[in-house]
Amino acid sequence: MLLGIDVGGTHTDAVLIGRQGIVAMAKIKTDHDNLLVSIRDALESIVSVAGPEGVSRLNLSTTLSTNAIVEGDTEPVGMFVSGGPGIDPVLYRVGDHYFTAAGCIDHRGEETGALDESAVVQGMAACREAGVSVFAAVSKFSTRNPDHENRIKELVHPLADYVAMGHDFSGRLGFGRRINTAYFNSAVWRLYNRFVDAVQQSVLSMGLRPRINVLKADGGAMPLSMSRHLPIQSILSGPAASVMGIIAICDIREDAVILDIGGTTTDMAVFAGSAPLVEREGIAISGRPTLVRALRVKSIGVGGDSAIQITPQGVTVGPKRLGPPMAFGGAHPTLVDALNVQNVIAYGNVAASFAGMAALAEGSGLDPETLADYAIAAAVNKIREEVAGFVREINDRPVYTIYEMLEGRKVAPAKVYVMGGPALALSALLQDAFSQEVVVPENFAVANAVGAALARPTFSVELFADTARGRMVVPSLGLSREVGRDYDLAAAEADALALLREHVRYLGAEDDEAPVETVERSSFNMVDDSTFLGRNIRVVCQVRPGVLPQYREAVTCPC
Amino acid sequence: MSVLKAARELGIVFFPAFDWAISPTHPERQERLLYTLDQLKEEGVFDIPGIREYKPEVAGEGDVDRVHFCFPETSGVVSPSHLVSAGGAIRAGRLVMEKKAAKAFALVRPPGHHAMKCVHGARGFCNINIEAVMIERLREEYGPLRVAIVDTDCHHGDGTQDIYWNDPDTLFISLHQDGRTLYPGTGFAHELGGPGALGATVNVPLPPGTSDEGFLYVAEHLIRPLLDDFKPDLVVNSAGQDNHFSDPITDMAFSAQGYAKLTEILDADLAVLEGGYSIQGALPYVNLGIVLSMAGLDYSHVREPGFEPSRVRQGSAVTDYIRRQCVDIRKLVKNPPPRQRSGEMVGEWFVRRKTLYYDTDHITEYQTESVLVCPDCPGVLKIESESSRTPLCLGVQIPIRACPRCRSEGERVFTEGAKSGRYAVSRLIDRAGKRYERVGGVAVG
Secondary structure, three states: OEEEEEEOOOEEEEEEEEOOEEEEEEEEEOOOOOHHHHHHHHHHHHHHHHOOOOOOEEEEEOOHHHHHHHOOOOOOEEEEEEOOOOOOHHHHOOOOOEEEEOOEEOOOOOEEEOOOHHHHHHHHHHHHHHOOOEEEEEEOOOOOOOHHHHHHHHHHHHHOOEEEEHHHOOOOOOHHHHHHHHHHHHHHHHHHHHHHHHHHHHHHHOOOOOEEEEEOOOOOEEEHHHHHHOHHHHOOOHHHHHHHHHHHHHOOOOOEEEEEEOOOOEEEEEEEOOEEOEOOOOOEEOOEEOOOOOEOEEEEOOOOOEEEEEEOOEEEEEEEEOOOOHHHOOOOOEHHHHHHHOOOOOOOOHHHHHHHHHHHHOOOOOOHHHHHHHHHHHHHHHHHHHHHHHHHHHHOOOOOOHHHHHHOOOOOOOEEEEEOOOHHHHHHHHHHHOOOEEEOOOOHHHHHHHHHHHEOEOEEEEEEEEOOOOEEEEHHHOEEEEOOOOOOHHHHHHHHHHHHHHHHHHOOOOOOOOOEEEEEEEEEEEEEOOEEEEEEEEEEEEEOOOEOHHHHHHHOOOO | OOOOOOOOOEEEEEEOOOOOOOOOOOOOOHHHHHHHHHHHHHHOHHHOOOEEEEOOOOOOHHHHHOOOEEOOOHHHHOOHHHHHHHHHHHHHHHHHHOOOOOEEEEEEOOOOOOOOOEEOOOEOOEOOOHHHHHHHHHHHHHOOOOEEEEEOOOOOOHHHHHHHOOOOOEEEEEEEEOOOOOOOOOOOOOOOOOOOOOOOEEEEEEOOOOEHHHHHHHHHHHHHHHHHHHOOOEEEEEEOOOOEOOOOOOOOEEOHHHHHHHHHHHOOOEEEEOOOOOOOOOHHHHHHHHHHHHOOOOOOOOOOOOOOHHHHOOOHHHHHHHHHHHHHHHHHHHOOOOOOOOOEEEOOEEEEEEEEEEOOOOEEEEEEEEEEOOOOOOOOEEEEEEEOOOOOEEEEEEOOOOOHHHHHHHHHHHHHHHHHOOOOOEEEEEOOOOEEEEEOOOOOO
């Protein structure tokens, strides 16, 4: 059986899934200052119902790294950056121990300037002084040639408990993202590993012997052992878990929009071409973009707790939140209060909602019911507009070939799935607003934990080969090897797929659980003065986020 | 939180056409913008707050027919790739006109500045003039605009010059390697525009070996004042990058730093990529420099590998020559000689005869261009054109602010021409009435 635990900001949800369906569920308040307690409580609650046997896999989605980064509760990192010409690397400064060294690798992976090792040595002295013991090394175009990052690691190693290298995280380009990713990874490395030690101990002490995976922001899973080196990959996994849950529960197969209406925001994701859409480059955290793959999720400033206001432009809902709904003791009427007034729901103290709405309506010429009506309509319209804008934005993403320009597939959602507190209450109104069918699944309360439990491993490999230089690299696997002049796109694609399959097996998945696919393949003839020099080959293969097929039926219910 | 933030909003329409080439080893091939994309991605340009990447539109044949006389038909000379690159320029123009961005850069291929008013095929790697298609679309949508085009490609922008030769509302300035030493062999200082638009065409031929010093001198001392005098609503930079010292098909000595500074001086609203074929050693760095400069960001660290200013610095003879050129050209533009060498008056019409060679498609075109010299408007344009592939055709254009007489004269010339049976194809571009017609060889009505 598969156990999924999602440690969220407010609640920790757990669900145990067998081949026949959901065996046990638990919902506990999250102890923000001690996530381990929340996890232990969730485990105990499940074990008390189902016993420790039979749990073959535990998939854990946790906010530990996210919280640490967002709250700045991280360890100082010695950051060594070699930039080469371009944007001044000083402008990417992050943290208090940021050192730049001259040195340059160009776009083909050619060293065009030697690494200034003396600058690294100087920075090390400063780090020793400051007691810094985790490091990160990033150079420009290290995904084409990691020599400078490797060299920096060698140099700082004697001082280090841990050194992250930029090319470990992704083969994608993005110097600034690489710096942020490596930096944050080192900044939470120790904290995360201690936490994971404690989680493992708790699991064992309860008599459980599962394989443990950790959820990622792309809705996929990675083995706990791997997450120890790449804790940054565990950030912002919560929203992805919910999306994966709904996909499993509703067995979504055609293009669709998924809305999660929460307290302060409504999060939307898009399912297209048989998988949820992934961010093109990576997700941002604390205002800094990273190379961490994530589902493309956009937040709208409308939720159950969004404040209602009367403005010269009309009645608005959100994006401001002025405290909880009046039905729950707040001081300002919110969307939940409007729904109470309109009798759509009866949450908390309905009389308080009425009183609040009446007070707000006073002097506006509106009666409380009409004001509530307007507010609900404003919220629904805002959601509809934002969804349309989101789909438009997705279809307007840049493409680089004439073929894609003219023949590219357009995303055309056929259904809108809605979950979250006010989902059912708003469903009829949303149905009026959307031309697509609006669906509110029954089981969405633990969708996040279901998503966590059923997530399959995801991974992507980016292969880059330059036959003129005679080299092929796969940065995220730390692979670099010589290739002959006859190495071509077919050979490169075969290599990339084989390497990915092998890695996915190492991640603990069977081939049929985690199908691999090629998402980008290109080979450019390099020509100089009308002479063919070689091929510049790029291949990207991946396992897309998806739900483990064997358990899909167990959780699917009519939606 | 990030220190990097664009001082002004920049929209980049990036379209490298990774599946299009003139031929596998042609300079205009799939690989051309590959390393530029790598560099821009690696630098994180699209992550900088204030810089955004946009997808091109696809221009329609109607956009082409508003500008060009394509013979024998538009679909025969225009491919989807050209419609996408022109559409990229249009999207960039729209971003600025709709104030979604302060500036925009269409980093697109294939290029367009050698495409002339009449199009029988490809010249100098160009089929349709993507800047002109964009500008005329903007004029159609947003009303008459005074537009200045500064063509900084190493090759003379002869196509753009031809299209705007008789348009006093479009200032066309081209600086390029001297036509005596490089394709297309035109763009001399005395080429100043048609009789109704004298001084609205400005050519600055530069000697081979001109480096940063020379380019920036011309930009500051000649182009900047001309732009200030003209008071354009929109400045478009045809941003060719083949003046770079490493370009394989030219002989200049310009650098990435120089391009970034030039961009700053021109302060164009829109840049549209033209040529530039040093795809590894120059384009990634030149494009990065232009992007940073347009966004008002620090570009001082942009430096191409192997750049030593002393090695490419221009000689003092070049410096002196360029300074004298600037003085002479300024005089010429201010006081153009009244007698035009380019053609002759026939009645009220000023007539030029041209023979044009389409080097990419190996076509020769014979053309008679007549413009009605009108005191009240830019005047009706009439072109008779035949080529080694297509028999005699007629093109008639009524300008946007045509006077009533020119409107009816244009109508008459087109209708009579179409009826006469003399022309395989007759085309009308009526900008005043927004009518765009094409008639086959058979008589109408």
